[in-house]
Amino acid sequence: MEFRILGPVQCRTGARPLKLAGSRQERILAALLLGADHIVSVSRLVDVVWDDDPPATAVRQIRNLTTALKRSLVAEGADDDVLTAEGPGFVLRPGTFDLRSFEEHVSRGEFREALGCWHGPALSGVDSTALRGKADELDERRLSIVERCLDEEIGTGEDRVAELTALVAEHPFREAFTGLLMRALHQQGRQADALNVYRRAQARLVEELGIDPGPKLRELYERILRDEPEYGKARCFLPYDVPDFTGREDEIRRLLDAVRLGRPVAVDGMAGVGKTSLAVHAAHRLAADFPDGQLFVDLHGHSPGREPLSPEAALEALLGQLDIPASRLPGGVDRRAELWRTRTAGRSLLVVLDNAASAEQLRPLLPGSATVALVVTGRRRLAAVDGAASLSLEVLPDEQASALFAAASGRPDSGVAALCGNLPLAIRIAAARLQNRPQWTVRTLAERLGSEHDRLAELKVAGRDVAAAFALSYRELDAAQQRMFRLLGRNPGADIGVPAAAALAGTGEPEAERLLEDLLDAHLLRQPALGRYSFHDLIAEHARDAASDEESAPAVSRLLDHYREGGDSGWYETERANLIAVTRHALGSGHDGHAWRIAVDTAEHLRESGHLDELLAVARTGITAARRIGDPHAIQLSLASLTLAFWENGRLTEGMDCALERLDVVRAAGDRAAEAIALSRAGALHSMLGRYPEAIRFYRDGLAVEEESAAAALWTNLSNAQEVLGRLDDALVSARRAVELREEPRGTILSSAQLGLVLARLGRFDEAFDVIERSTTASQDLGYPFGEAWSRIDHADSLLLAHRHGEAREQAERACEILTRLNHPLLLAMAANSLGTACLALGETAAGLRRHRLALETARRIGYRLQEARALAGLGRTRAARDLYTAMGLPAESLKVVT
Numbered sequence: 035m036e037f038r039i040l041g042p043v044q045c046r047t048g049a050r051p052l053k054l055a056g057s058r059q060e061r062i063l064a065a066l067l068l069g070a071d072h073i074v075s076v077s078r079l080v081d082v083v084w085d086d087d088p089p090a091t092a093v094r095q096i097r098n099l100t101t102a103l104k105r106s107l108v109a110e111g112a113d114d115d116v117l118t119a120e121g122p123g124f125v126l127r128p129g130t131f132d133l134r135s136f137e138e139h140v141s142r143g144e145f146r147e148a149l150g151c152w153h154g155p156a157l158s159g160v161d162s163t164a165l166r167g168k169a170d171e172l173d174e175r176r177l178s179i180v181e182r183c184l185d186e187e188i189g190t191g192e193d194r195v196a197e198l199t200a201l202v203a204e205h206p207f208r209e210a211f212t213g214l215l216m217r218a219l220h221q222q223g224r225q226a227d228a229l230n231v232y233r234r235a236q237a238r239l240v241e242e243l244g245i246d247p248g249p250k251l252r253e254l255y256e257r258i259l260r261d262e263p264e265y266g267k268a269r270c271f272l273p274y275d276v277p278d279f280t281g282r283e284d285e286i287r288r289l290l291d292a293v294r295l296g297r298p299v300a301v302d303g304m305a306g307v308g309k310t311s312l313a314v315h316a317a318h319r320l321a322a323d324f325p326d327g328q329l330f331v332d333l334h335g336h337s338p339g340r341e342p343l344s345p346e347a348a349l350e351a352l353l354g355q356l357d358i359p360a361s362r363l364p365g366g367v368d369r370r371a372e373l374w375r376t377r378t379a380g381r382s383l384l385v386v387l388d389n390a391a392s393a394e395q396l397r398p399l400l401p402g403s404a405t406v407a408l409v410v411t412g413r414r415r416l417a418a419v420d421g422a423a424s425l426s427l428e429v430l431p432d433e434q435a436s437a438l439f440a441a442a443s444g445r446p447d448s449g450v451a452a453l454c455g456n457l458p459l460a461i462r463i464a465a466a467r468l469q470n471r472p473q474w475t476v477r478t479l480a481e482r483l484g485s486e487h488d489r490l491a492e493l494k495v496a497g498r499d500v501a502a503a504f505a506l507s508y509r510e511l512d513a514a515q516q517r518m519f520r521l522l523g524r525n526p527g528a529d530i531g532v533p534a535a536a537a538l539a540g541t542g543e544p545e546a547e548r549l550l551e552d553l554l555d556a557h558l559l560r561q562p563a564l565g566r567y568s569f570h571d572l573i574a575e576h577a578r579d580a581a582s583d584e585e586s587a588p589a590v591s592r593l594l595d596h597y598r599e600g601g602d603s604g605w606y607e608t609e610r611a612n613l614i615a616v617t618r619h620a621l622g623s624g625h626d627g628h629a630w631r632i633a634v635d636t637a638e639h640l641r642e643s644g645h646l647d648e649l650l651a652v653a654r655t656g657i658t659a660a661r662r663i664g665d666p667h668a669i670q671l672s673l674a675s676l677t678l679a680f681w682e683n684g685r686l687t688e689g690m691d692c693a694l695e696r697l698d699v700v701r702a703a704g705d706r707a708a709e710a711i712a713l714s715r716a717g718a719l720h721s722m723l724g725r726y727p728e729a730i731r732f733y734r735d736g737l738a739v740e741e742e743s744a745a746a747a748l749w750t751n752l753s754n755a756q757e758v759l760g761r762l763d764d765a766l767v768s769a770r771r772a773v774e775l776r777e778e779p780r781g782t783i784l785s786s787a788q789l790g791l792v793l794a795r796l797g798r799f800d801e802a803f804d805v806i807e808r809s810t811t812a813s814q815d816l817g818y819p820f821g822e823a824w825s826r827i828d829h830a831d832s833l834l835l836a837h838r839h840g841e842a843r844e845q846a847e848r849a850c851e852i853l854t855r856l857n858h859p860l861l862l863a864m865a866a867n868s869l870g871t872a873c874l875a876l877g878e879t880a881a882g883l884r885r886h887r888l889a890l891e892t893a894r895r896i897g898y899r900l901q902e903a904r905a906l907a908g909l910g911r912t913r914a915a916r917d918l919y920t921a922m923g924l925p926a927e928s929l930k931v932v933t
Contacts, residue, residue: 035047035107035110035111035112035116035128035129035130036129036130036131036132037063037067037070037128037129037130037131037132038131038132038153039064039067039068039132039133039156039157039172040132040133040136040152040153040154040156040172040176041132041152041153041154041155041156041158042153042154042159043060043063043064043067043157043158043159043160045063045107045110047110047111052106052107052110054103054106055099055102055103055106057160057161058083058095058099059099059102059103060159060160061082061083061160061162061165062079062082062083062096062099062100062103063103063126064082064157064160064162064165065079065082065164065165066100066124066125066126067126067128067131067133068165068168069126070126070127070128070131070133070134071125071126071127072125073120073121073122073123073124073125074123074124074126075122075123076093076096076097076122076123076124077122077123078123078164079096079100079123079124080092080093080096081164082162082164082165083095083096083099083162085162085163085164086163097119100117100119100124101844103117104116104117104118108881112129113127113129115127115854116128116129118851119848120851120855132151132152132153133151133172135148135151136148136151136152140179140287141283141284141287142283143186143283145179145180145182145183145186146183148179148183149176149179149180149183152176155169155173156168156169156172156173156176157169157172177205177208180201181210181211181214184197184198184214184218185214185323188214188217188218188221189322191221193218193222194214194218195215195218195219195222198211198214198215198218199215201215202215202231202235206235206238207238207239207242207243209247209250209251212231212232212235212247212251213250213251213254215228215231216228216231216232216251216255216258217254219231220258225258225261228258229255229258229259232247232251232254232255232258235247235251249405253382257325269327269355270321270327270328271328271329271330271355272314272317272318272321272328272330272386273310273330274314275314275315275318276311276315278438278441278442279311279315280430280434280437280438280441281430281431281434281435281437281438282308282312282315282427282430282434285312285425285427286312286315286319288423288425289301289312289313289316289409289423289425290316290319290320292423292425293316293320293323293384293407293409294320294323296404296407297421297422297423298407298408298409298410298421298422298423299408299409299410299422299423299425300410300411300412300415300416300419300423300424300425301313301409301410301411301412301425301426301427302411302412302413302414302416302424302425302426302427302557303426303427303428303557304413304427304457304507304557304558304570304573305413305459305500305504305506305507306457306458306459306460306500307427307428307429307457307459307557308427308430308458308459309388309389309411309412309413309427310388310389310411311458312411312427313386313388313409313411314330314386314388316409317330317384317386317409320384320407321384323382323384323407324382324383324384324407325382326381326382326383327355327356327381327383327384328383328384328386329352329355329383329384329385329386330385330386330388331343331348331351331352331355331386331387331388331399332388332389333348333387333388333389333390333391333395333396334389334391335389335390335391335392335395335412335413336389336391336413336506336507336510337389342391342392342395343395344367344395345367345370345371345394345395345397345398345399346366346367346370348387348395348398348399349363349367349370349371349373349374349398349399350363350370352374352385352399353370353373353377356377356378358373358377367398368398370398371398371399374398374399374401375401375402375403378401378402378403378405378406379402379403379405380403381403381405381406382405382406383401383405383406383407384406384407384409385401385407385408385409386409386410386411387399387408387409387410387411388410388411389411390410390411390412390416391412392414393416396410396416396419400419408422410422413507413556413557414555414556414557415555415557428560429455429456429457429458429570430451430456430457430458430461431456432451432452432456435447435451435452435454435456435458435461436451438451438458438461438462439451439454439461439464439465442461442462442465442466443464443465443468443469443476444469445468445476446476448476448477448480449480450464450465450468450476450479450480450483453480453483453484454483454572455570455571455572457500457570457572459500460500460572463500464479464483467479500572501576504558504572504573504576507556507557507558508558508576508580510556511552511553511556511558514549515549515552515553515556516580517539517585518535518539518546518549518550519553519558519577519580520577520580520581520582520585520586521538521539521581521585521589522535522538522553522559522567522569522577523569523574523576523577523578523579523580523581523586524577524578524581524586524589524590525538525590525593526590526593526612526615526616526618526619527609527611527612527615527616528568528611528612528615529562529566529567529568529611529612530566530567530568530612531565531566531567531608531609532546532547532550532565533546533596534593534596534597534609534612535547535549535550535567537592537593537595537596538589538592538593538596539589540589540592550567553567554567558573566608590623591625593616594616594620594625594628594632595628597609597612597613597616597628597632598628598631598632598635600632600635603639603642606635606636606639607639607643610636610640610643610645610648613632613636613652614636614648614652616628616632617629617632617633617636617652617655617656618651618655620632620659621655621659626659626662626663627659627663629655629656629658629659630656630657630659630660630663630668630671630672631668632656633652633653633655633656633659633672633675634656634671634672634674634675636652637649637652637653637656637675637678637679638678640652641678641679641682642820643856644855644856644857644858645857646679646682646683646857646858647683649678649679649682649683650676650679650680650683652675652679653672653675653676653678653679654676654679656672656676657669657672657673657675657676660672666699666700666702666703667703667705669699670699670703670705670708670712673692673695673696673699674696674708674712674715676692677689677692677693677696677715677719678715680692681715681718681722681860682858682860683859683896684859684860684892684896684897684898685896686722686723686896686897686898687723687897689719690716690719690720690723693712693716693719694716696712696715697709697712697713697716700712706741707741707743707744709736709739709741710736710737710739710741710743710744710745710748711736711741711743711744711747713733713735713739713744713748714732714733714736714744714747714748714751716732717729717730717732717733717736717748717751717755718751720732721751721754721755721758722860722898722899722900723897723899724900724921724922724924725922726755726758726759726922726923726924727923729751729755730752730755730756733748733751733752733755734752736748737749737752742775745775746772746775746776746777746781746785747772747781749768749769749771749772749775749785750768750769750772750781750784750785750788752768753765753766753768753769753772753788753789753792754788756768757788757791757792757795758900758924759923759924762792762795762796765792765795766789766792766793766796769785769788769789769792770789772785772788772789773785773786773789779812779816780816780818780821782812783809783812783813783816783818783821783824783825784809784821784824786805786806786808786809786812786825787805787806787809787821787824787825787828787829788828789805790802790803790805790806790809790828790829790832791806791828791831791832793805794831794832794835794836795835797835799832799835799836802832803829803832803833806825806828806829806832807829809821809825809828810822810825810826810829813825819852819855819856820856820858820861822849822852823852823853823856823858823861823865824861826845826846826848826849826852826865827845827846827849827861827864827865827868829842829845830842830843830845830849830865830868830869830872831868833845834868834871834872834875837875839872839875839876840872840876842868842871842872842875843869843872843873843876845868846865846866846868846869846872847869849861849865849868849869850862850865850866850869850885853865859892859895859896860896860898862888862889862892863892863893863896863898863905864889864901866885866886866889866892866905867885867886867889867901867904867905869882869885870882870883870884870885870886870888870889870905870908871886871908873885874908882908883908883909885908886905886908886909887905887909889901889904889905889908890902890905890906890909893905899918899921899922900922900924902918903915903918903919903922903924906918
């Protein structure tokens with residue numbers, strides 16, 4: 035399925051466009067495609083559809099139109115997640131998309147293929163004030179690529195006179211097209227025609243706009259008037275452009291665009307990331323635009339065994355490339371800088387200053403003329419060039435890194451690039467080692483690089499050494515920066531925030547942040563997100579090697595203390611990966627007290643965010659540490675986390691074993707509050723496994739403990755079991771008691787939803803819908819997606835009982851979207867069954883059966899017998915469903931269990 039906005043807005047299957055439901059749906063599709071793969075808010079869609087005059091029902095209409103659009107797309111063969119409701123709006127995930135194809139072709143320099151993606155003006159036929167600006171931007175983007183395409187083709191000698199003649203007629207005030215036509219004519223020996231094109235353009239500009247042509251067009255006119263035969267060619271001092279330069283299409287495009295717009299470019303990045311290669315490759319591609327020459331000086335800001343070039347020496351090199359001998363140069367940096375600016379004024383030059391050390395070294399070298407393009411590279415971020423476009427290089431993406439290794443070694447990559455951390459210098463060194471050792475295979479090299487503590491030793495060849503490049507950057511740090519660098523090397527986590535770094539270093543947060551920012555400016559750290567810092571893998575190894583155990587042991591203990599103190603829910607989500615790594619490190623290093631406590635505190639947050647594999651791993655680490663300590667309190671809390679982890683992962687039998695062991699531990703310790711909670715969890719697991727009488731016995735045992743903190747959950751679960759067994763009056767009493775006892779808002783949501791479903795079972799629909807809708811709203815207000823999904827499932831089931839199947843489908847569909855995002859198989863089985871039932875009732879047989887099959891597969895995998903039976907019934911396997919219900923001793927109804 036192909037989506038288009040570069041021309042009429044369409045969704046096409048083969049040669050046939052999908053028929054949209056009017057101009058409003060067309061506008062919605064256009065807005066969703068412009069924000070493809072990102073959330074487009076409902077308010078934005080309202081603006082797009084109605085401009086400044088939306089009706090009172092605008093939001094509802096948007097949701098209805100978008101839902102209908104999704105159904106149409108799925109009916110035409112699109113994946114079910116092609117269009118989903120997320121947060122405040124909707125996300126469209128187009129598979130084949132003409133704008134994406136256009137930009138991909140452009141990034142590879144395939145301009146003709148890129149222009150072939152267009153089928154008319156952008157968003158043609160869509161009349162929306164809110165979209166008009168974006169349509170104009172896209173059309174301007176197309177024209178800029180037409181310019182680049184024709185510029186390259188003329189540069190290679192192709193005849194484009196006819197095409198350019200038409201373009202100049204269509205865009206008479208676009209001087210770039212006029213200049214290209216003049217070049218094309220002059221290239222064919224038609225000097226007079228080229229000059230006449232200029233004169234006509236000049237007359238038109240003066241007559242209609244009252245202005246003269248710009249300086250570039252005037253300069254071109256003067257060159258053609260002089261009939262210079264070597265237009266676009268000059269002496270070039272650029273280094274060799276490696277023939278196997280790979281990737282960096284986006285960075286190259288940004289650099290070329292900035293230079294062509296007259297902006298200087300400052301390229302920075304860590305050692306070995308390929309700054310020089312990028313600058314040289316881009317400069318060769320720009321050379322034809324600068325007919326007066328291309329200059330290059332290595333400033334040796336980070337060259338092993340060499341001092342950085344002084345500004346006086348750098349100016350001598352630059353002026354020498356302009357044929358000014360050293361004997362004629364004035365003394366002193368200021369006078370040389372003045373001569374440099376004078377000699378470059380008005381000349382069309384490209385200057386590459388590579389490997390800059392500092393702003394002080396760079397400032398005297400800056401040209402004073404806008405006609406001189408400047409590209410500077412350096413390891414540190416360069417603030418000396420005002421107005422410069424900043425280009426910070428990261429390591430190569432996986433695909434480009436593998437392609438570089440294959441190009442440099444002549445053999446396909448088998449994981450070597452990844453072991454080099456996708457760092458271009460490391461990849462080239464590894465490739466060179468392989469080429470120099472024909473008896474090695476790629477696998478041999480990968481095995482030698484496989485140990486993270488041996489990689490830097492392996493990455494040396496012919497005077498090129500990754501570790502030496504890093505060491506030079508490290509030596510330029512002051513003592514405090516070096517200490518922070520070393521200690522960060524012993525951080526177990528993937529990244530670090532300012533408070534954690536302050537704990538690690540034993541400093542205040544302002545000092546820690548200053549040191550982190552210093553290391554970031556030196557490109558020894560990355561900043562993957564605001565306030566977060568991380569190492570490249572190879573630099574991390576260098577930092578680990580630089581740190582001593584005596585220095586790092588107390589630092590890591592301080593860091594573990596920091597993570598044990600915890601934070602709010604946002605902190606746990608931000609630190610999720612680090613908490614997992616820290617827990618594992620604490621267990622491995624004998625800090626068992628830290629390990630179990632961090633694991634227990636982290637488990638609930640992992641559950642709510644849907645990271646179920648990580649939840650299980652952390653819980654297992656916690657119970658291992660707790661058992662080594664032997665403290666009953668630590669053991670029972672860790673068993674609670676492990677029970678929760680098995681439950682959420684659908685491993686109910688293992689969860690039951692943990693729950694019963696925990697019950698034994700808390701009873702032996704006489705912990706009555708924990709006993710009541712353990713009984714509630716064990717009862718809920720019995721329910722999931724279809725053992726409802728046993729579940730009720732555990733719930734009543736828990737209530738007999740008379741522990742207030744667990745009573746509300748026990749009453750809620752008891753209500754559920756009574757409801758499943760058809761004892762609805764008892765279930766109503768228990769649900770009301772649960773709601774009365776609830777104090778915590780999230781628990782109130784779950785208990786209220788259960789109450790609403792019982793009321794619906796009793797036919798009291800007005801009361802039921804009022805209760806459940808309030809639960810849904812409260813969940814949204816709290817930002818509690820689990821509770822929202824839970825409430826929507828109850829709402830869907832209640833609507834099904836009231837035979838309001840369309841509304842039930844909407845509620846169940848929203849629940850499925852949330853639960854897929856949360857990775858929650860238990861509730862997903864319930865929601866999928868509710869959605870399947872609604873679809874079948876509406877005559878949407880294929881969709882209904884697909885949802886019931888999903889529920890059946892999920893329920894069988896996790897052992898959720900009630901939902902397995904419900905799915906079988908929905909699929910028409912009535913006898914199998916009846917047998918399963920009978921085995922559980924249940925009436926043929928589908929309800930759910932409160933955890």
